[in-house]
Amino acid sequence: MSTDKLAVGGDAAVAGKSPGAATLITGLIAFMAGLDNLVVVTALPTIREKLGGSLEQLEWTVNAYTLTFAVLMMFGAALGDRFGRRRVFIAGLLLFTAASAAAALAPGIGELIAARAVQGAGAAIIMPLSLTLLTSAVPAAKRGAALGIYGALNGLAIAGGPLIGGVVTQHIAWQWIFWINVPVGLLLAPAAWRGLAESRGPNSRLDLPGTFLISLGMLGLVFALIRANGHDGWGSPQVVASLAGGVLVLVLFVVWEQRTSAPMLPMGMFRNRAFSAVNAGGLLMSVGMYGVVFLITQFMQTIQGMSPTEAGVRMLAWTAMPLLVAPFAGILSDRIGGRPVVTFGLTLMALAFAYWALVMSPDASYLLQLPGYLLGGVGIACFFAPLLNLTMSSVDVSEQGIASGSTSATRELGAALGVAVLASVFTHNGGYASGQNFVDGFVPALWVGAAAVALAAVVMFFARRPDGAGERTGAEPVGAAPARDAAAEAQPAAR
Template sequence: MTRRQRLTLIAAILGSAVVSIDGSIISVALPAIQRDLGGGLSGQQWVSNAYLLALGSLILIGGSLGDIYGERRVFAAGVAAFGVLSLGCALSPTIGALIVARALQGAAGALVMPSSLAIIVAAFSPKERGAAIGSWTAWGAIAVIVGPLAGGWIVDQVSWRWIFALNVPLVVATLALILVAVPRSAGARGRRVDFLGAGLCALGLGGFVFALIEQPHYSWTSPVILVPLIGGAVSFVSFLAYERRTAEPMLKLELFARRNFAVGNAETLSMYAGLSVLFFFLVIFLQQVAGYSALRSGLTTLPVTIVMFTLSRRFGALADRHGARLFMGAGPLIAAAGILLLLRTGMDTSYLRDLLPALLVFSLGLTLTVAPLTATVLADADEHDAGIASAVNNAVARVAGLVGVSVVGVVVASTLVGDTFAANSESVRAFHQVVVICAVLVAAGGVAGALGIINPRRAVEAQRCPGGQLVGTPQPAVSQSNGGVTVSKEPMPQEV
């Protein structure tokens, strides 16, 4: 690896890590944000979901922009915008201003994530690329371990605002590395950007999510709920119809005609709805009901990330040899069993007695699943579709979390007293409802994998996939898949 390649890799790691961390670190700050700015449970949901909504709905078009205008240019623009908007989050005077800044921050992240992996693909030869992407995913996992832990300490000792402000020096360092090391890319200006598809997708998701989050404050028949709900449904159906007939779609629907690709994404949808809901509400429960500090609640999930970082590549290699079906079936069922152990939690929750056993069982099941699942999804796509297949899987995982938190929030709000978690029996009962729902969702993903997956004839090594691990975990979301490595780029080498 040359010095310039090393610096390019560091730039890609730093840029993607900042975006990934801001998707997960926010959970430890939500109770403090509520105390400072108000907003109740719906405000907490919007602070998290506004970011995920923009990132999930725009990440495919972010990859297209990189292809057309050059990954280096789009990566730099996204990183710079992310830094400015991080300052906007830090300085937000109201909950509404913070939500708007978070949405814009997510849009900037949608430019960064696809381009970060694309510049690695451009900078390294096929023989070097696997190791470079392995480093990208490994350091991304480490960053996400450190992020929430540091965030918890910052929230406890200083202020939640500093978790956003501290992005700025990382952004400046990334921009400096881009300037001196990342090679220029010409792009492909003959291609058209699917702005209409992106707009319809964002309106569809946004209307649906808005209706679900705000429903506890209105009746289902209120125009405030009905208009965005119906408008969102119409927009999303229009998005699918438009993508089917347009010459250069943002989403290639024909990929879903392939069995393993469709089943793998169905498993992703179910699992990541469950995972995102679990970790969103777990951190809130631990702080507002069980009395944990922000730092202590951040430390709670550390075993999950350590187990995943340690064992994901090993289980991916085993799935390469023995087929992914067993791993994709058994893994989610084991993870669901671990989730159900969280029913032991209450207002006097003990980490060693109630949390650690559940999280260890859960993390083992999750680790059995993530790399084989991603590899199977990519192996079922043609080589020239590897990038867009990876981007679709990324988007599915993010949308699953977005919709899952919104839907379960409606269920939880009906049980809570005063639209917020507090140290009372109603909050414990609400969290136990969350636990059961999450276990069912994760287990359903395992059933889909066990019944639907056919072990492919050709395998993709998990550590050499674009993204390496499935996105959105607590987190190796971490291994963000890339919408920027599309048909104009040389595909990742695959084993036949």
């Protein structure tokens, strides 16, 4: 079959394309999008000095990206299914690259916030389609290892954002945390065109009402979470109205999706216990991890007096682990199933946060904190790689684009929720008045983060499909024809 033939679903697109090249291309592009979640955090003091702006405006330099990332993820997946995943994926990459240049050139804080919002829109297209394109390009028997490498890059991007942002800001200039995306994006765009096969989803129509409703509903929720942690507070009329409005619009979205003939997110997918558990587990993991990362980087710099680079270097015990461990976790998930590996990773992360809560003090040495970094790093690695396989194997091949968009959006919403909730716990119990005052707030927040991740581990016990199929490798998505799968396994080289 010609590599230029358009495939619906994904498996037919594998022929003639290099799985290794597809893994590298999609992984690097997703790394760029994931990195910009937190890369700006350690640059905020410098940005405030150079561009000015209030504390709330500085928060929006982070939150503008998260907001558009979360609310447009499903739309990005739907655009790919409609107009071609490779074509839309490259368009999202170019949008992200252009917005990165605009952020680097921003003359003021308002322009930077606007550029970050456009960056998030590009990332919302990149992330769900990168996973779908990778799954299409890699034969089922090798998918666990490929998703392991992809997961390693994703985990490294999330955990490594503060390090890279700190090093670049301190030793070059804050603008280069954005400029660095530009040459990489311009090089990867033609590589993606040559190295990835085109495919589309089964739906030829865009569900515009559904897209509008889910985007507006998630906008209401995320906006409320962001505002609640500022001067408005959780009980303010603006926050309460935004939360209530977001929930109401999401209810309308569910009603619409059940009635329309071409839904962007078929509600029947959530009757699949595995798919629902993967989404719930991903949300809870993000609540704990993002909230803890947000606070611990401040602890290092504000309380222990480290420079951005020093803080990032000390986090290498955490940030390097996904790169080292995730490929092995992906291979292990092929052998024993993804569910136990993910559950093990979540358990390690919960133990890491609980350990920090027990030993944390203003003058806690790095050696004393180190076991938490190591446990957390291995936990992230064991979580991300098999989770991708679980996601793609829990649904039908034709639904994989929407499934990846849904799970990515859920984790992004969990990130916003985690920062808001753990920061609220922190401010309720402590503050910045002294080192001990910071720790008084940090320790309860760590316990909340540990509880969220531990609950995610419990939820993952329900990630098994009722019929038990696909538990080992994820190579046989729900609804795939047995005859086709048997042929694919018998002749992997022909694919």
